[in-house]
Amino acid sequence: MTHRSDRSLSVAGLARVEGEGAMHVRVDGATVTDVRLEIYEPPRFFEALLVGRGYTEVPDITARVCGICPVAYQMSACAAVEDACQSTVDGTLADLRRLLYCGEWIESHALHIYLLHAPDFLGYPGAVELARDHRPVVERGLSIKKAGNELLTLLGGRAIHPVNVKVGGFYRVPAREELRRLVTPLRRARDDALSTVEWVAGFEYPDFAHDHELLALVEPGRYAIETGTPTTDRGLTFAVRAFEEHVIEEQVPHSTALHATLAGRGRYLTGPTARYTLNHRWLSPLAREAARSAGLGTGCRNPFRSIVVRAVELVYACDEALRLIDGYEPPAAAAVEVPPRAGVGYGATEAPRGVLFHRYRLAADGTVDSARIVPPTAQNQACIEDDLRRFVAARLDLSDERLTYECEQAIRNYDPCISCATHFLDLHVARTVQ
Amino acid sequence: MRTVVIGVGNPYRRDDGVGSAVAELLRDLPGVEVAQSLGETTDLMELWDGADLAILVDAILVDAVRTGPARPGRIHRLSVPAAGCGAASTHGPGLGEAVELARVLDRLPARLVLYAVEVTDVGHGRGLSLPVAAASRRLAERIRAEVSWCA
Numbered sequence: 001m002t003h004r005s006d007r008s009l010s011v012a013g014l015a016r017v018e019g020e021g022a023m024h025v026r027v028d029g030a031t032v033t034d035v036r037l038e039i040y041e042p043p044r045f046f047e048a049l050l051v052g053r054g055y056t057e058v059p060d061i062t063a064r065v066c067g068i069c070p071v072a073y074q075m076s077a078c079a080a081v082e083d084a085c086q087s088t089v090d091g092t093l094a095d096l097r098r099l100l101y102c103g104e105w106i107e108s109h110a111l112h113i114y115l116l117h118a119p120d121f122l123g124y125p126g127a128v129e130l131a132r133d134h135r136p137v138v139e140r141g142l143s144i145k146k147a148g149n150e151l152l153t154l155l156g157g158r159a160i161h162p163v164n165v166k167v168g169g170f171y172r173v174p175a176r177e178e179l180r181r182l183v184t185p186l187r188r189a190r191d192d193a194l195s196t197v198e199w200v201a202g203f204e205y206p207d208f209a210h211d212h213e214l215l216a217l218v219e220p221g222r223y224a225i226e227t228g229t230p231t232t233d234r235g236l237t238f239a240v241r242a243f244e245e246h247v248i249e250e251q252v253p254h255s256t257a258l259h260a261t262l263a264g265r266g267r268y269l270t271g272p273t274a275r276y277t278l279n280h281r282w283l284s285p286l287a288r289e290a291a292r293s294a295g296l297g298t299g300c301r302n303p304f305r306s307i308v309v310r311a312v313e314l315v316y317a318c319d320e321a322l323r324l325i326d327g328y329e330p331p332a333a334a335a336v337e338v339p340p341r342a343g344v345g346y347g348a349t350e351a352p353r354g355v356l357f358h359r360y361r362l363a364a365d366g367t368v369d370s371a372r373i374v375p376p377t378a379q380n381q382a383c384i385e386d387d388l389r390r391f392v393a394a395r396l397d398l399s400d401e402r403l404t405y406e407c408e409q410a411i412r413n414y415d416p417c418i419s420c421a422t423h424f425l426d427l428h429v430a431r432t433v434q
Numbered sequence: 435m436r437t438v439v440i441g442v443g444n445p446y447r448r449d450d451g452v453g454s455a456v457a458e459l460l461r462d463l464p465g466v467e468v469a470q471s472l473g474e475t476t477d478l479m480e481l482w483d484g485a486d487l488a489i490l491v492d493a494i495l496v497d498a499v500r501t502g503p504a505r506p507g508r509i510h511r512l513s514v515p516a517a518g519c520g521a522a523s524t525h526g527p528g529l530g531e532a533v534e535l536a537r538v539l540d541r542l543p544a545r546l547v548l549y550a551v552e553v554t555d556v557g558h559g560r561g562l563s564l565p566v567a568a569a570s571r572r573l574a575e576r577i578r579a580e581v582s583w584c585a
Binding site: 064067111115126127128131132135138139142145146149159160 | 446472474475476477479480531534535538539
């Protein structure tokens with residue numbers, strides 16, 4: 001080791017990723033003096049762009065926020081707009097929305113587990129190198145992802161930025177036979193998801209635990225996806241419409257995404273581990289058993305083990321999709337009428353990466369007067385920075401190169417968009433030699 | 435003979451939309467599947483899986499320091515051989531990784547041709563800069579010809 005007083009680790013970002021990220025860590029002697037996760041995300045742009053548009057355009061516009069989780073944006077948008085119009089979408093149409101959302105969880109989780117996250121645990125720089133040595137494993141991941149894509153394509157019209165979702169329901173609902181054709185690929189995906197849980201349960205995990213407050217939607221009786229009440233593991237619970245009273249966002253100089261905290265409480269974490277901790281009792285028996293045999297208890301506070309939680313959610317999403325398909329009878333209409341109405345509406349759903357909140361104020365003719373979107377990645381920034389600070393402090397004996405690599409892994413624990421960026425980043429390690 | 439033409443890029447980032455612009459111009463090509471993609475790895479692999487010929491169109495930003503001054507609208511053609519070439523890795527990461535991953539998994543199309551158009555403006559918004567718009571029309575004609583030779 002060289003003798004150093006100052007160490008500066010930084011990872012700079014590249015374009016064409018959904019959510020561009022960079023990381024800067026500064027170490028002075030044995031103290032981590034600065035940790036900054038820089039994120040460039042577009043939601044502010046979208047919020048302004050939505051103003052003046054018609055309320056029926058909102059799901060199509062917000063779908064464009066993210067190429068990985070467009071359904072999440074559509075579902076939160078529909079929930080908020082329908083809330084403003086005092087309309088309710090329930091029964092089979094609500095089931096179809098949940099089914100569509102299952103498709104997104106399947107393809108998003110499969111992508112993150114196999115192509116973005118697993119290489120970290122097995123010592124590969126990326127998916128290509130992983131595939132070279134473990135081809136059947138990567139094939140399995142792609143096959144699971146494909147089953148999710150097929151669900152999205154059937155219900156959403158296409159796999160990325162679906163076009164079949166509308167306020168009040170869908171433009172077209174599938175025939176029973178169309179959905180039945182997905183049973184075989186989904187059953188295979190469920191088997192593969194069970195193998196995925198076994199596979200990732202065997203990885204070695206760094207000994208690391210955080211103490212963040214965990215926030216997820218909770219819908220008693222079923223694992224929260226497209227509905228639920230914001231709830232934390234420390235007893236806080238509030239209505240979706242009170243989200244902005246409890247979640248305070250503030251600007252920090254180094255990020256275009258706002259940092260979020262819980263009013264009077266501090267930083268909090270949303271996403272798969274929070275969701276699992278607050279909802280695990282409502283997993284299907286198969287998913288619950290998979291979680292148990294993977295060693296997940298009643299909660300998960302090691303962010304590196306989020307890959308196990310995603311694998312369990314993969315089992316659940318396949319299982320739930322099969323259950324919904326089994327009970328499907330086409331509804332009389334593809335959508336309910338949602339007449340415009342002046343008012344404010346709120347919506348929150350569980351995107352693959354965590355709670356996604358939308359709020360719209362509509363004029364009497366349905367024109368959007370104001371919009372607010374709080375995406376999960378923004379909410380988690382403070383927690384990711386805190387993890388990095390503690391993670392680095394405990395590993396100062398590592399070389400810059402190794403430490404930078406492990407920091408990137410620590411970031412990838414949280415967010416497929418940022419993970420996507422960090423897999424392709426140029427690394428610049430600056431060090432001051434004493 | 436299954437042929438796919440894939441326009442890669444984001445039409446809401448100005449010239450990065452050159453791939454989708456070319457794809458739009460080729461919508462009427464008989465017997466050819468025309469698709470647009472944001473360039474996500476698995477998406478590309480799905481689109482070209484099993485094709486005899488896949489033609490990709492994407493934008494490139496030229497690093498003037500390393501390769502000399504950019505010429506917006508200049509068209510480069512690369513063909514990716516079935517094995518042992520990392521040529522596409524000079525390109526966007528999604529595409530580079532897609533080619534490499536497909537190679538490892540034996541999912542490359544029989545022939546993969548990449549057209550890369552040098553671009554200049556990748557700011558927010560729709561619409562191509564003039565030289566890139568002109569290049570998109572030239573390239574569409576060139577691909578029409580290329581596909582007809584191969585049919």
